[in-house]
Amino acid sequence: MILLNPGPVSLSPRVRAALSGPDLCHREPEYGALQERVRQGLLQVYSLTNPQWCPVLLTSSGTGALEAMITSLVPREGQLLVLENGVYGERITELARLHGIFCVPLSLAWGEAIETERVADLLAAHPEVRHVAVVHHETTTGRLNDLEGLLRLCEERGARLLLDAVSSFGGEPIPFDSPALAACAATANKCLHGAPGLAFVLVRTEVLRTGVRPARSLYLDLLNAAEHQSRGETAFTPGIPALYALSEALCELSEQGGWHARHARYAQLADQVSRGLENLGFVPFLQARSRDEGHAADARGARHSSVVLRSYRLGDLVSYDDLHAGLRKRGFIIYAGQGLLRSQIFRISTMGCISESDIHDLLAGFHRVMSSRRGDAA
Ligand SMILES: *Cc1c(COP(=O)(O)O)cnc(C)c1O
Secondary structure, eight states: OEEOSSSSOOOOHHHHHHTTOOOOOTTSHHHHHHHHHHHHHHHHHTTOOTTTEEEEEESSOHHHHHHHHHHHHSOTTOEEEEEESSHHHHHHHHHHHHTTOEEEEEEOOTTOOOOHHHHHHHHHHOTTEEEEEEESEETTTTEEOOOHHHHHHHHHHTOEEEEEOTTTTTTSOOOTTSTTEEEEEEETTSTTOOOTTOEEEEEEHHHHHTOOSSOSOSTTOHHHHHHHHHTTOOSSOOOHHHHHHHHHHHHHHHHTTHHHHHHHHHHHHHHHHHHHHHHTTOEEHHHHHHHHTTOOOOGGGTTTBOSSEEEEEOTTTOOHHHHHHHHHHTTEEOEEOOGGGGGTEEEEEOOSSOOHHHHHHHHHHHHHHHHHHHHHHO
16 A cells, blocks of 8 residues: 555655564663664754754654643743644644643634734734744645744744644754744654654753743653653653664665755655646645635645645545545555545645655556546446
């Protein structure tokens, strides 16, 4: 099966092989070396340096890293402005509220652009807000939220930005230079092409020092995890096979030319998919959205979309279930829309070990599904 869902991704043979590394006790020095290799490798993806940035590993899915970031860095009396334009932004508000954090959500339609002026107005209306959370690549629709304007605004207002980079880390530019970017949470099994089970937060060391005490959570306490990891230790039993895989995946990324090269690769595959699907009559969801919003639509809506994932309207061309079943039979897993978009769109991610010829076969699969459907109708 070739996975075109937004994580976990199809692994390369060398990353898969790394999963069966030797048994290891996490209280032995071999473990410390493996953990440190991965921590340094994560910093190197965006040429960050220790001690300015501290990488903190967690054995969890991406949501665990987000929960650790928010609950460890937003103070008890703090208020959090959450910018929501999809499922994942809404989930940040949900998890913060479960921990009793006072949230000020900016609730936008899924896929709508986040306008900096609206964020500025909210920050002006809520001067107690010192933390802003946003999803970089909103995987709900494929929209890549623009961080430059937001970070400039946060800098001006003295606010810290907490970033969900779960589906962009390793594949999209992230402005780590901005002092307002306080932390970013991500996972091994999306753009980094590792196996599921590991997530991490990169946090500015000066921000980590001001973390919440006493902690809100035992397992998801970033300060405790960072303290152990900086000594080559680990607070709890880690997912060692996933660490082996991530270590190999980080080597592979670096040998392939780093995140810039991966970005270019994703863009090339995503364009190949878009051209093929547009020939079949599918309209990219974000292009259609910018028309609804009265903006001039750019070619394929690509300007607003990440290179990692794009979503397409089903229109009346085919039902999602028929499309999914037909492609699955041919060895491809595509991804449904969430919530109300379930009946309106499908999503294709080009992360993972995927070749042009895979995409060629995928498009041939689409042709077959569509023509058998036309045959049925005749
Ligand atoms: C995948 C994803 C998550 C959640 O990750 P899990 O590993 O399923 O917990 C969070 N945010 C974004 C933007 C994602 O794409």
